[in-house]
Amino acid sequence: xxxxxxxxxxxxxxxxxxxxxxxxxxxxxxxxxxxxxxxxxxxxxxxxxxxxxxxxxxxxxxxxxxxxxxxxxxxxxxxxxxxxxxxxxxxxxxxxxxxxxxxxxxxxxxxxxxxxxxxxxxxxxxxxxxxxxxxxxxxxxxxxxxxxxxxxxxxxxxxxxxxxxxxxxxxxxxxxxxxxxxxxxxxxxxxxxxxxxxxxxxxxxxxxxxxxxxxxxxxxxxxxxxxxxxxxxxxxxxxxxxxxxxxxxxxxxxxxxxxxxxxxxxxxxxxxxxxxxxxxxxxxxxxxxxxxxxxxxxxxxxxxxxxxxxxxxxxxxxxxxxxxxxxxxxxxxxxxxxxxxxxxxxxxxxxxxxxxxxxxxxxxxxxxxxxxxxxxxxxxxxxxxxxxxxxxxxxxxxxxxxxxxxxxxxxxxxxxxxxxxxxxxxx
Amino acid sequence: xxxxxxxxxxxxxxxxxxxxxxxxxxxxxxxxxxxxxxxxxxxxxxxxxxxxxxxxxxxxxxxxxxxxxxxxxxxxxxxxxxxxxxxxxxxxxxxxxxxxxxxxxxxxxxxxxxxxxxxxxxxxxxxxxxxxxxxxxxxxxxxxxxxxxxxxxxxxxxxxxxxxxxxxxxxxxxxxxxxxxxxxxxxxxxxxxxxxxxxxxxxxxxxxxxxxxxxxxxxxxxxxxxxxxxxxxxxxxxxxxxxxxxxxxxxxxxxxxxxxxxxxxxxxxxxxxxxxxxxxxxxxxxxxxxxxxxxxxxxxxxxxxxxxxxxxxxxxxxxxxxxxxxxxxxxxxxxxxxxxxxxxxxxxxxxxxxxxxxxxxxxxxxxxxxxxxxxxxxxxxxxxxxxxxxxxxxxxxxxxxxxxxxxxxxxxxxxxxxxxxxxxxxx
Numbered sequence: 001x002x003x004x005x006x007x008x009x010x011x012x013x014x015x016x017x018x019x020x021x022x023x024x025x026x027x028x029x030x031x032x033x034x035x036x037x038x039x040x041x042x043x044x045x046x047x048x049x050x051x052x053x054x055x056x057x058x059x060x061x062x063x064x065x066x067x068x069x070x071x072x073x074x075x076x077x078x079x080x081x082x083x084x085x086x087x088x089x090x091x092x093x094x095x096x097x098x099x100x101x102x103x104x105x106x107x108x109x110x111x112x113x114x115x116x117x118x119x120x121x122x123x124x125x126x127x128x129x130x131x132x133x134x135x136x137x138x139x140x141x142x143x144x145x146x147x148x149x150x151x152x153x154x155x156x157x158x159x160x161x162x163x164x165x166x167x168x169x170x171x172x173x174x175x176x177x178x179x180x181x182x183x184x185x186x187x188x189x190x191x192x193x194x195x196x197x198x199x200x201x202x203x204x205x206x207x208x209x210x211x212x213x214x215x216x217x218x219x220x221x222x223x224x225x226x227x228x229x230x231x232x233x234x235x236x237x238x239x240x241x242x243x244x245x246x247x248x249x250x251x252x253x254x255x256x257x258x259x260x261x262x263x264x265x266x267x268x269x270x271x272x273x274x275x276x277x278x279x280x281x282x283x284x285x286x287x288x289x290x291x292x293x294x295x296x297x298x299x300x301x302x303x304x305x306x307x308x309x310x311x312x313x314x315x316x317x318x319x320x321x322x323x324x325x326x327x328x329x330x331x332x333x334x335x336x337x338x339x340x341x342x343x344x345x346x347x348x349x350x351x352x353x354x355x356x357x358x359x360x361x362x363x364x365x366x367x368x369x370x371x372x373x374x375x376x377x378x379x380x381x382x383x384x385x386x387x388x389x390x391x392x393x394x395x396x397x398x399x400x401x402x403x404x405x406x407x408x409x410x411x412x413x414x415x416x417x418x419x420x421x422x423x424x425x426x427x
Numbered sequence: 428x429x430x431x432x433x434x435x436x437x438x439x440x441x442x443x444x445x446x447x448x449x450x451x452x453x454x455x456x457x458x459x460x461x462x463x464x465x466x467x468x469x470x471x472x473x474x475x476x477x478x479x480x481x482x483x484x485x486x487x488x489x490x491x492x493x494x495x496x497x498x499x500x501x502x503x504x505x506x507x508x509x510x511x512x513x514x515x516x517x518x519x520x521x522x523x524x525x526x527x528x529x530x531x532x533x534x535x536x537x538x539x540x541x542x543x544x545x546x547x548x549x550x551x552x553x554x555x556x557x558x559x560x561x562x563x564x565x566x567x568x569x570x571x572x573x574x575x576x577x578x579x580x581x582x583x584x585x586x587x588x589x590x591x592x593x594x595x596x597x598x599x600x601x602x603x604x605x606x607x608x609x610x611x612x613x614x615x616x617x618x619x620x621x622x623x624x625x626x627x628x629x630x631x632x633x634x635x636x637x638x639x640x641x642x643x644x645x646x647x648x649x650x651x652x653x654x655x656x657x658x659x660x661x662x663x664x665x666x667x668x669x670x671x672x673x674x675x676x677x678x679x680x681x682x683x684x685x686x687x688x689x690x691x692x693x694x695x696x697x698x699x700x701x702x703x704x705x706x707x708x709x710x711x712x713x714x715x716x717x718x719x720x721x722x723x724x725x726x727x728x729x730x731x732x733x734x735x736x737x738x739x740x741x742x743x744x745x746x747x748x749x750x751x752x753x754x755x756x757x758x759x760x761x762x763x764x765x766x767x768x769x770x771x772x773x774x775x776x777x778x779x780x781x782x783x784x785x786x787x788x789x790x791x792x793x794x795x796x797x798x799x800x801x802x803x804x805x806x807x808x809x810x811x812x813x814x815x816x817x818x819x820x821x822x823x824x825x826x827x828x829x830x831x832x833x834x835x836x837x838x839x840x841x842x843x844x845x846x847x848x849x850x851x852x853x854x
Binding site: 027028029030046047048049051052053055056059060065067068069070084085086087119120121131135139142143178179180181182183184392393394395397398401402405411413414415416417418419421422425426427 | 454455456457473474475476478479480482483486487492494495496497511512513514546547548558562566569570605606607608609610611819820821822824825828829832838840841842843844845846848849852853854
C-alpha cells in the first residue's frame, strides 16, 4: 500500500483479518488528517492534533508493517515498487494511494510566492509567513516607517473548501485573535481576498449554500472576487483579471494588481507524475482511470484509489474528498480478500453521506442527505463530524478543547515563531 | 527588558501599574516554559503546550510593547541597547534577563554531535534525532542488515534535573511508547546511559533523595555512570573516563568508548558573551555579579536577573532555576517602582519554596520545606506544580490531558517526523 492518507490507511485496516502480509510505505511517519490542516496553517491547532503516528495506529495489527521511504518508480510488469534507496519491493497486490499536490496550471514558478497546503511542512510554512507579516508590519510602524500595505494583505486563490476555510480563518485572526496584541498597527486594517475563477464558491454545494458561504465570508470582512482569474504572481503581488465593475457593459475584463506578501494557493490538484509508470493514459488532472473494481486496465492486481483515481459515477468523476478516499481504500482491500476467497470482486459505488465546509466561528455550510444547513447548526455539525473522524482519542479530546477555547476567547495557541523566523522579520 | 523568560516576564508583569513605558525584547515571539521543554524533546508535549505568545500575555497591559529582535550590544554609558537591525534603543532602566546557553567547557566542537536543550528548536531537533534513530534501525533490520548498535544507544551527559528527566523519558519511550511499534527491531534493546562527573545526581537535593533518584532511574533500565567524565565526543560515539570497575583498587581510572548516534548534552551553563559589554568582571560561568538590589556596580539603572546573574545568598551563589529568575525579575521591577516613588530599594532575598525533579511515570523526587518525597507522591506534587505554573488556561488543560493520557496508555502524541527527516533515515 503506497501512501498513509485516508485511502491507504483504510485499505490497511480492512486487510486486518485477511491472510496477507501488508507493507505500508509513506514519506512521513504519520497519517495526516488533511481536512483540519488549514487550522495548523492558521495557528489554531498544532501538528500533533491533526497527525497520528502510523506505527501507533497499526501496533496491534500483526500483519501490517510500516516503512518510511520515498517511492521512485512502479514496475507493474515485474510487480515491483522502486524506492529511492534500497532494493525494489515485490508485491502480489498493489494499492496506490499517493494523493495529489497542488496544481499551478503550468505556472510552477508561482509556487514560491504562493505556497499550497498539503503537508505539515506546508502548513507550518504558511503559519510562519502569516505571523511574520504582522511582526514586520509592527516593527516598521514602531520605527516610524510607512507600513508596506502588502504585509497586511492576504490573497487566497481558490474557492473550494480549503480556500474558503483559509480566507475565513485569516480574517478571524486579524479581527479577533490579534486584537490588542500590537501597539503600532491595528490588525483590523488587514485585507483578505478570496479569488475564484468560477462564478461561485464551493462547487459541490447547491446554489443556495454557495451564496450563503459567500455572504458569511463577506460578513467576516473577506473581499470575495468571483469570476476572477489570477494571471500573474510574484513576490510583491498578484495580478487579477476580473469581470468589469459595471456589469452592464458585458464581457469586458478588468485587470487589477493587488500588492501582497501573502498569497496562499488553494486551487486545483495534480497527481504525481510517478503514476505514468502504470502505462495508462491519465486525464487532464493526471488522474488514472480505473475499472469498476478500482483496478487498472491489464493489471487486476493494481488498484488506484483516492485523489489519484478517476472513477466516474452517474456520469461524473468523483471529487478528491476524504470520504471518497476512505471508501475506495476499503473497497480495494475487499477486492484483495475476495481474490483470496475465490469470490467475485464487487463494483465500487460511493455512498455520499453529505458535504460540509466551515468558514469561521459559528459560520459554515452543510448539505446532508438533501438537507441544507448554514451558520451555527452547520458549524456544529461540521465540528462534530471532524472530531469524530480524527484518529485517536487524545487528538479528539485535544482538538475539542482547542475549539471550545477558541470559540470563547478567540485565542490561537499555536502562534509560535522560532528558528529562522527572526531573520525573516529583521531583514 | 531584555528576554521574555521567567525573569523578564515577571519583571514586565510587575511593572503593570508603574508609570513607565516598558519594551520587552526577545528573539522569539513566545515565553517558553523551560522546565517542561524536555517533554517536547521526548515527544510527550507539543511546542505550543510549553510556549505562550508574549503579545497575548501582555495584550491587556497597555504600558508594555513587545519587539522581536536580536540584541547585539549594550552601551551602559550611553544608556542604549544595540540591535542587529535598526537604531539603538534608549532606556532609563534596563533589566537584562537573557538567560544562558549550554556550556561545553571549551569543547564547542562537541555541540554538533551532542546538542543541548534550551529552545524549541533544540527540542525539535533532539526529538527528530531520537525518532530517526529508531526508524533507521528498523529499516536496516527489515532489509536483513546488521543494526548499528549506536542507533539504539542514548547517552545523556549531565546529572542535573534536565539530564535525569531526559534519561528517564528516553527509557520510557523505548520500554512503553514504542512497544509493538516495530516488526524487525525490539525497542527494549535500547540502552540509555546517564553520565555525571560528580559522585551523585541532582546536586541541590539531600543525599537520600539523590540516591532515590538513581535507584528510580536504574529501575527504568538507565545505566547511571557517576564520577565519570566525558573526554571525547564525535559523530559515532563518546569516550568516558570513569572510576575503576573494581572499587577496591582505589583511584585508577578506566576509559570506555560507547558507540552511539545519540548524545544529549545537559551539563553546565554559560552566559552570553554579550554581557561583557557591561564592563563588569564575570565569574567562571560567565555570570555577572550584582549588588543587593540586583543592579550592577556603577549603574544603578541596570539590573541583571535570572541565569545570567551571580547573587550570593548565605555564602553560596543562587542556582539557575525558574523560581530564582521569577523572584529576581519581580524584584528588579520593584526597585524601578521604588526609584519613581522616591522610596529606598530593598535588598533581594530568594525564598526557596522547594525543589523537585521528575524521572518518569510515578517516579520523582521532591524536597519541600525540609520534607522529602519520592516516587508517586513526589511525582504528583511535581505534576501539580508544573501545571499550575504554566502560563495560560489552555496550556494547563492541554498538558494535564496529555499527562493523564500518557500515564494510562504510554502513548506520546508528538511523535512526528516530516520535512527533511526522511533524507536522514534513508541516507
